[in-house]
Amino acid sequence: MTWTLPDPMLAAPVADPVLRPGWAAEPKWDGFRAQISIDTGRVVLRSRRGTDMASAFPEVVAGTTQLPDATALDGELVVWEGGRLAFERLQGRLQRRGAGAARLAEQWPCHFVAFDLLRLAGTDTTAWPYRRRRAALEELFTEQDLSAPWTLCPSTTDPDTATEWLSWSAVGMEGLCFKRLDDRYRPAARGWQKYKVxxxxxxxxxxxxxxxxxxxxxxxxxxxxxxxxxxxxxxxxxxxxxxxxxxxxxxxxxxxxxxxxxxxxxxxxxxxxxxxxxxxxxxxxxxxxxxxxxxxxxxxxxxxxxxxxxxxxxxxxxxxxx
CATH class of the missing domain: 2.40.50.140 (Nucleic acid-binding proteins)
Structure with a gap:
């Protein structure tokens, strides 16, 4: 049976930035939500709405050679400029293809900030609780010694650390995303929460x-x-x-x-x-x-x-x- 990417799990807005027991917090990035999978050499890079973005970001596609086959990640595409996230540089790349996309990949390289693991070497991990998916994602980064374009999104269960991350707005961070430690990955469900500064x-x-x-x-x-x-x-x-x-x-x-x-x-x-x-x-x-x-x-x-x-x-x- 052919494995396909699930619909992205979504977040509902909340007014309270306090990290509660039983939840983890991650920084909320100012970029494009994206999922990526590699299966027998075939790379799929798609947006939250299912748009194919592979040809617009050739450096991310090329980076999949660092990943085990039959692996899929959920995350955010971001571009850095002058020490802060530059959404407009990212947006300017969406319609580029071929030589134009390659030129912008060199000028404004994109990073894939991975915050969830959907598949690992052929094993569907979406039924695993978040804490297990997170541990496996960290292990993947360590064992494969992943480097650019891959970045591991920070995660914490410490309320003080989460509060400190709220000060990252100066570099373009939008706030926090909260995820229950025992929750599986639920496609299209608003099971996560987001707080915007x-x-x-x-x-x-x-x-x-x-x-x-x-x-x-x-x-x-x-x-x-x-x-x-x-x-x-x-x-x-x-x-x-x-x-x-x-x-x-x-x-x-x-x-x-x-x-x-x-x-x-x-x-x-x-x-x-x-x-x-x-x-x-x-x-x-x-x-x-x-x-x-x-x-x-x-x-x-x-x-x-x-x-x-x-x-x-x-x-x-x-x-x-x-």
Whole structure:
């Protein structure tokens, strides 16, 4: 019988970062979830949604020569730049093939951060409890002396160590993933838990979707050190209650708006653009954001509106990239 990769096990969000007894914690990486298997020389590298990514990451495929045959791993593809995770470098590689993929593999090499073992030398390990899979994964790294592109994801049952990992947000770590020690690998089930580090920040409203009296979302900016208003991200869809707070606070933009002629993407990985109305960049808002951002300082995930701050001047908002 031919062995096939199972659907990825998933994580449900939680608000509490405390590691409980009977659970292990792992750092949550800012990259692409991926599964990889090698079977009689055939390599499968696929995304969480099942997309084949092998041709985009030839250095990872080449690295499977270090693994025993009939072995499969679950993990995260990441790229490092300047001592931090660079999601935009990773994303820029997805559509490359052939010589283009090989060139970027040399320029922005990818690492596969392994956090679970799905198959080992022909043995399906998904029915094993996490603690046994983890021990076997560590043994695999030691016995095979695995090196780049392979990286072993840290794991701990010590709450103090897990708390320390939350400080890794400066290098692009998103938070923590929690896994029960006695839980098997359950395809497509949200049996794991994830905690994302979030912070409160201020930004200037430069445009909206919807109308000025009932905006659906806010496009946010900050001034850079040269005095130019740079786009830093947008909010999630506003509730009706939140939208009612804006009449009288937003004014239509004049002809000299710094974003005139700009287009804004509806999200990472899509070519869909937003229909926006530019506004005078005068209103400051306070938002909750997670720590994932690109190298320039833009937030990768939508921010949640916390409150408007008409009492704060745009000149008091932190500079773009900070």
């Amino acid at each position: 979030r912070e409160t920040s201020e930004a200037i409203v430069g445009a909206v979707t919807g109308t000025l009296t009932a905006p659906r979302s806010l496009l946010l900016g900050r001034y850079d050190t040269d005095g130019r208003l740079q786009y830093t991200g947008r909010t999630t869809t506003l509730t009706q209650t939140a939208g009612r707070a804006f009449p009288g606070l937003l004014a239509p933009a004049g002809d000299e708006h710094p974003w005139t002629g700009w287009t804004f993407s509806a999200g990472w990985g899509t070519r869909e653009t937003l229909t926006v109305t530019l506004v005078q960049p005068e209103l400051v808002v306070e938002v909750d954001v997670d720590v994932a951002h690109d190298a320039s300082g833009r937030w990768r995930h939508p921010a949640r509106l916390h409150r408007t701050r008409p009492d704060v001047s745009p000149s008091d908002v932190a500079r773009f990239g900070n």
